[in-house]
Amino acid sequence: MRSEVSITFKGASPLRIDLNEVQSMPIDVARWWLDDLFTQMGCEPLRPTGKLLTADKVVVVAQAAGPARFAEPKFALEFARAASAALGKLVVHVDVAALSISY
Numbered sequence: 330m331r332s333e334v335s336i337t338f339k340g341a342s343p344l345r346i347d348l349n350e351v352q353s354m355p356i357d358v359a360r361w362w363l364d365d366l367f368t369q370m371g372c373e374p375l376r377p378t379g380k381l382l383t384a385d386k387v388v389v390v391a392q393a394a395g396p397a398r399f400a401e402p403k404f405a406l407e408f409a410r411a412a413s414a415a416l417g418k419l420v421v422h423v424d425v426a427a428l429s430i431s432y
Contacts, residue, residue, distance in 0.1 A: 332419040334409035338396050339426035346409035348419075354407075359414035362407065366390045375428060384430045387412045391423045 332348040354362070363386050366372075370393040374381045391399075391408070399405045412421050418432045 330419060332413065334412050334421045334423070336391050336399060336405075336408075336423045337425060341396060343422070344396075344399055344405065346405050348409055348413060351406065351410060354410040354414040356414050356417070359411040362411040363387065363390055363415055366394075370394070383415050387416065387421075388423055388425065388428050388430060392425050392428070 332351075333345055334348065335343040335345045337343040360383070363383070367381075367386055367390055370390065372386075372389045372393050375385045375389060376382075394404070394408070399408070409421075412423065413419065416430070416432075420432060422431045423429075424431070
């Protein structure tokens, strides 16, 4: 079965990260990795209530990282592994401009 994470930034073609031949990340490690980046990058929750869903965290981390960070192959791959594992989906599309995720 196909496994891929794609990230789209405004005005750019989607960046596709193929995970078919890549070992999956354990869910607890994926959540820790996203939490750690969320904190390091000084991200803020999207919702005014302060509630932070995993999907929101994935979008906000991608937004904070920006296209320059995703140009680093190691970061892009680790982000894709973490996003796929944390969300429990094989195919994930992160639209940074729209602040949305689709499966």
